[in-house]
Amino acid sequence: MRKEEVIVVGGGVVGAAIAFGAAKAGAPVTLLDQGDIANRASRGNFGLVWLQSKGDGFPRYARWSRDAIDHWQPLAAELLSLTGIDVDLQQAGGFWIGFSETEMRAREKLLERLRHTGAGVPYRMMEHAELKTHLPAIGPKVAGGSWCPLDGHVNPLKLLHALHAGLKALGAQVFSGVDVTAVRHRTNGGFVVAGSDNRSWSGDRLVLAAGLGNKQLAPQVGLHAPVEPNRGQVLITERLSPFLPYPTNKARQTAEGTVQLGYSVEDVGFDDGTTVSAIEWIARRAVDTFPLLANVRLVRAWGALRVMTPDGHPIYQESRSCPGAFVAASHSGVTLAGTHAYVVGPWISGLGPAPDDIEEFAGDRYLDPTRSFANAH
Incomplete structure (x- = not known):
């Protein structure tokens, strides 16, 4: 055939x-x-x-x-x-990070809904103290987060x-x-x-x-x-000593040591540029999440267009x-x-x-x- x-x-x-x-x-x-x-x-x-x-x-x-x-x-x-190409897969779990009890409760409701879909999506909600045992670098403004042991990241x-x-x-x-x-x-x-x-x-x-x-x-x-296009802006820091053992929804440390910070959500048509306001917002949120980033040098910023369905x-x-x-x-x-x-x-x-x-x-x-x-x- x-x-x-x-x-x-x-x-x-x-x-x-x-x-x-x-x-x-x-x-x-x-x-x-x-x-x-x-x-x-x-x-x-x-x-x-x-x-x-x-x-x-x-x-x-x-x-x-x-x-x-x-x-x-x-x-x-x-x-x-x-x-011969290693895509740098690390799949030891990942964390979503929240800044308020309102965000935490909304997150838990969402994950509970998913738990009943038959997909077998495991999760654990963590308050600040427990989260800090896994992510020691988090700052005091972080309320807590959710953990999924199946998540990970690649290059x-x-x-x-x-x-x-x-x-x-x-x-x-x-x-x-x-x-x-x-x-x-x-x-x-x-x-x-x-x-x-x-x-x-x-x-x-x-x-x-x-x-x-x-x-x-x-x-x-x-x-x-x-x-339709939806723009997301992302920042990259200089290389740092390892401090972030798991990816999060706000930052991940690459195999090379740089930290990728994200991300904005913008309806701006096909404009894939960067803006000062978005860069400042991403950087501020990153420092609120991990205060050690306050004096780190940013080496790159870019915008890219998501492919969004309705x-x-x-x-x-x-x-x-x-x-x-x-x-x-x-x-x-x-x-x-x-x-x-x-x-x-x-x-x-x-x-x-x-x-x-x-x-x-x-x-x-x-x-x-x-x-x-x-x-x-």
């Missing part, structure tokens, strides 16, 4: 992981990467492998995220073996590099600097993808994982992906009118990387089963006039 050629549009963490999974399953794969001109969320990703809080109000997503956590150790090991740039290197090692074709402007379903089957430089590619199956570009490309093959949850769907065309969109590309590689990649290539209840993630859900949607961003 001939294996169908898969074209993946979008070379960020989401597209690269799906392409990697398809290639590993045995499909001929072509990855079209927009490269440095892309509004790439992967460049500014905070790098968290994060379970706690995902899927509130959407039980299938809670279970999807829980399953993704179990794929991370095998994925990191496989990428290291195949490419997102190393992850992206490893996925691209792994694709090439598996024999996939990777084209960079490709600005895809049109996709078309051929009447006799298959798809044609056109770039702005007049290059074109054809294949049997098509995956749109183009981040914010999915909004324009998806309707061309009968799919709906109403994604409810903040992913989209995965095969087109009904153009069978063989798929769309994938998520702002949790790092957390879900293993699932994208080991579950979504084989499915979209036709070499693996459709995930259970995958229709719950269809972009068509946003067309239902009886439903309303909101996301935490």
Whole structure:
């Protein structure tokens, strides 16, 4: 039986992981990467492998995220073996940090709701004194936090590099600097993808994982992906001696010793710049969390655009009118990387089963006039 050629549009963490999974399953794969001109969320990703809080109000997503956590150790090991690239996975647990009793109680209610989804999301609420035994550097303004033993973090740039290197090692074709402007379903089957430089590619199956570009490309093959940009600004400190043994929702210390501080949540269209006000707010909150950062030098700041759906949850769907065309969109590309590689990649290539209840993630859900949607961003 001939294996169908898969074209993946979008070379960020989401597209690269799906392409990697398809290639590993045995499909001929072509990855079209927009490269440095892309509004790439992967460049500014905070790098968290994060379970706690995902899927509130959407039980299938809670279970999807829980399953993704179990794929991370095998994925990191496989990428290291195949490419020699260590993505710096540390998965010993993570902490959400709160500054008031109101925040703490709201957090506990959220995690209790998730506990009843069937996803098996373990957590523990900690008051300040107990939290300080795990994070000795926290300051007096911290009220407490929540702990999930399954959380962790990686280096997102190393992850992206490893996925691209792994694709090439598996024999996939990777084209960079490709600005895809049109996709078309051929009447006799298959798809044609056109770039702005007049290059074109054809294949049997098509995956749109183009981040914010999915909004324009998806309707061309009968799919709906109403994604919008949301800016997050992030700061990086100079290298410090180890003081933060676990990632938190506000800061994480990298393997190199720098501390990544985040993050803002801003609806500013496609502006991925930085602002003094956001940098000051992030820095102030970081010092309130860990006072030892007060005199640390900041070495870098950047803004990146999240790919946000109306409810903040992913989209995965095969087109009904153009069978063989798929769309994938998520702002949790790092957390879900293993699932994208080991579950979504084989499915979209036709070499693996459709995930259970995958229709719950269809972009068509946003067309239902009886439903309303909101996301935490």
